[in-house]
Amino acid sequence: xxxxxxxxxxxxxxxxxxxGYSLPKNHFGSYEIPTSMRRSEEAQLPExxxxxxxxxxxxxxxxxxxxxxxxxxxGSCTMKYNPKINEEMAALPQFQNLHPHQPSSTxxxxxxxxxxxxxxxxxxxxxxHFTFKPYAGAHGELTGLMTxxxxxxxxxxxxxxxxxxxxxxHGTNPAxxxxxxxxxxxxxxxxxxxxxxxxxxxxxAEQGTEISAMMMTNPNTLxxxxxxIPEIAKxxxxxGGLMYYDGANLNPMLGACRPGDMGFDVMHINLHKTFSTxxxxxxxxxxxxxxxxxxxxFFPVVSPYYGNFGVMxxxxxxxLSLGREHIKEVGPLAVLNANYIKESLKDVYELPIDTIxxxxxxxxxxxxxxxxxxxxxxxxxxxxxxxHAPTIYFPLLFHESLMIEPTENESKETLDGFIAVMRQxxxxxxxxxxxxKTAPHTTPIGRVDDVLAAKHPITTYKQLVNDNN
Amino acid sequence: xxxxQAGLLYSESHEYIRVEGEFGYIGISDYxxxxxxxxxxxxxxxxxxxxxxxxxxxxxxxxxxxxDLISPVSGTVVEINEALEDEPELLNKDAFGNWIIKVQLSxxxxxxxxxxxAKYEAFCxx
Numbered sequence: 353x354x355x356x357x358x359x360x361x362x363x364x365x366x367x368x369x370x371x372g373y374s375l376p377k378n379h380f381g382s383y384e385i386p387t388s389m390r391r392s393e394e395a396q397l398p399e400x401x402x403x404x405x406x407x408x409x410x411x412x413x414x415x416x417x418x419x420x421x422x423x424x425x426x427g428s429c430t431m432k433y434n435p436k437i438n439e440e441m442a443a444l445p446q447f448q449n450l451h452p453h454q455p456s457s458t459x460x461x462x463x464x465x466x467x468x469x470x471x472x473x474x475x476x477x478x479x480x481h482f483t484f485k486p487y488a489g490a491h492g493e494l495t496g497l498m499t500x501x502x503x504x505x506x507x508x509x510x511x512x513x514x515x516x517x518x519x520x521x522h523g524t525n526p527a528x529x530x531x532x533x534x535x536x537x538x539x540x541x542x543x544x545x546x547x548x549x550x551x552x553x554x555x556x557a558e559q560g561t562e563i564s565a566m567m568m569t570n571p572n573t574l575x576x577x578x579x580x581i582p583e584i585a586k587x588x589x590x591x592g593g594l595m596y597y598d599g600a601n602l603n604p605m606l607g608a609c610r611p612g613d614m615g616f617d618v619m620h621i622n623l624h625k626t627f628s629t630x631x632x633x634x635x636x637x638x639x640x641x642x643x644x645x646x647x648x649x650f651f652p653v654v655s656p657y658y659g660n661f662g663v664m665x666x667x668x669x670x671x672l673s674l675g676r677e678h679i680k681e682v683g684p685l686a687v688l689n690a691n692y693i694k695e696s697l698k699d700v701y702e703l704p705i706d707t708i709x710x711x712x713x714x715x716x717x718x719x720x721x722x723x724x725x726x727x728x729x730x731x732x733x734x735x736x737x738x739x740h741a742p743t744i745y746f747p748l749l750f751h752e753s754l755m756i757e758p759t760e761n762e763s764k765e766t767l768d769g770f771i772a773v774m775r776q777x778x779x780x781x782x783x784x785x786x787x788x789k790t791a792p793h794t795t796p797i798g799r800v801d802d803v804l805a806a807k808h809p810i811t812t813y814k815q816l817v818n819d820n821n
Numbered sequence: 822x823x824x825x826q827a828g829l830l831y832s833e834s835h836e837y838i839r840v841e842g843e844f845g846y847i848g849i850s851d852y853x854x855x856x857x858x859x860x861x862x863x864x865x866x867x868x869x870x871x872x873x874x875x876x877x878x879x880x881x882x883x884x885x886x887x888x889d890l891i892s893p894v895s896g897t898v899v900e901i902n903e904a905l906e907d908e909p910e911l912l913n914k915d916a917f918g919n920w921i922i923k924v925q926l927s928x929x930x931x932x933x934x935x936x937x938x939a940k941y942e943a944f945c946x947x
Contacts, residue, residue, distance in 0.1 A: 745885040751856050802884045803910070806861035 358407040363813040366398035427743035427755025430625035438666035469668045478612020479642035484659040492620025492639025493528035502650040512564040545574040560591030569598040571710035573747040585615025602626045604711035607680025627667035638663040685760035686711040696771045700778040717752025725781035727752040733791035823852035831941035834891040846920035854916040857883040863905040896924040
């Protein structure tokens with residue numbers, strides 16, 4: 353429970369003149385910072401004693417929710433458990449204390465680890481080479497597209513500036529293509545949620561000589577396996593384009609099939625999804641990019657050094673602790689868990705595409721729409737029961753998308769507990785819709801005004817004070 | 822429930838156009854604003870920009886999603902609805918009363934590709 357006082361903003365706890373530090377006596381004489389480099393007005397920093405600072409941040413950290421706190425079925429994010437052995441390995445002082453500027457003759461162990469991780473990823477994906485420089489999945493997408501673009505240009509094939517992206521794709525796909533200076537062509541989905549092959553044929557017939565690549569997520573964002581991949585890959589390759597695999601949904605494929613075998617030429621892997629490294633608050637991440645033999649010479653230089661080495665160590669620890677045999681069980685168990693939840697809830701939540709899913713699936717809100725209770729309300733109410741909400745309002749194919757991905761780690765008891773709560777919320781929507789519409793009730797902060805937050809975000813204390821005056 | 826105003830023409834991507842002589846007022850349908858939820862930002866082109874039928878001319882952002890605006894016709898932007906810059910929620914209050922851009926049509930025959938209210942209502946129900 354959050355303490356009222358220490359739950360205030362650190363600026364609100366500030367008392368003029370109070371200090372949490374004492375500087376040692378100056379033995380070196382005074383040194384004046386040149387006027388040109390000095391700030392023109394005093395920095396407005398909070399003034400607090402050490403204990404207040406500690407209590408403030410400890411109270412804040414108690415409000416955090418993570419995989420270590422509870423079930424986190426955030427679709428498309430693969431919020432799997434980060435085994436503690438990963439942390440132990442990454443904390444080995446021989447690795448942890450390396451400096452990026454050390455002579456390479458003194459870091460051979462670290463370089464060998466990178467090579468071994470590369471070999472493991474090649475074996476798991478069917479591709480030939482990986483670069484570990486990208487810092488995250490989206491950075492990997494950009495790196496992969498730059499690789500493809502250089503490949504085309506190296507052949508003098510300069511007209512290939514268009515990328516085909518399905519309408520169910522993650523928003524990062526068109527964003528990465530745009531950042532790479534490429535034009536996006538959207539291909540439609542069929543009613544069954546998979547790519548409309550005829551629409552794709554039409555696009556290729558009309559613009560085949562301008563196609564740089566097709567980006568696909570398989571299974572797609574509806575958690576459905578794209579069965580026509582061989583035909584799609586042939587169509588794109590025949591017109592001179594390359595196939596890009598978005599590794600966001602790689603988890604269910606582990607042990608089942610490999611992007612390289614399906615005809616993909618370039619892919620990225622989100623190590624923080626499939627390979628159990630921390631998601632972090634935007635980092636440190638790692639989005640290694642793999643390519644078919646011959647394309648590695650087109651890898652761009654997108655960062656110095658080797659990327660986030662500590663993340664790579666954790667991923668390698670995960671691969672080794674599972675081993676060649678057990679890593680094959682990851683995909684099937686993730687698929688089993690997702691289907692178990694889907695089948696247990698589809699009588700009360702709308703399942704627009706009723707088929708066997710992979711690692712995740714999408715409901716289109718509650719089955720009974722007459723109560724006016726929306727997906728947003730269901731997600732907020734889940735917080736009251738101590739669950740992280742699933743992904744909502746994505747993919748855009750449905751109006752009330754609720755996307756659930758349990759991962760392979762969860763026990764049947766955890767899944768049953770979640771199912772019971774989801775059913776209870778569906779019941780509450782009928783008997784007491786206001787309770788759901790005004791949720792959450794038990795969290796430190798209740799229902800946030802998301803319209804106001806989007807239109808007029810207050811991001812600094814200064815702005816808050818100015819607004820109140 | 823979403824309303825479908827007669828006298829307007831609609832596209833499959835849920836924009837409407839109200840034609841007055843050589844000009845057309847383009848906005849999003851009531852069905853579209855319902856689906857989007859609370860609109861927080863409207864990205865509009867500038868006056869004198871060219872728009873092309875079937876191509877994006879701006880975007881609408883709601884708390885749920887950002888959606889491209891697809892022009893139902895080709896032509897030149899002669900006016901934008903500046904009120905939407907400060908009050909994007911006008912689209913939720915009255916989608917048909919608050920057009921987004923006014924366009925001088927370059928090819929009125931493109932209007933034949935659009936749906937009337939009855940057809941559009943059936944399209945949305947399908």
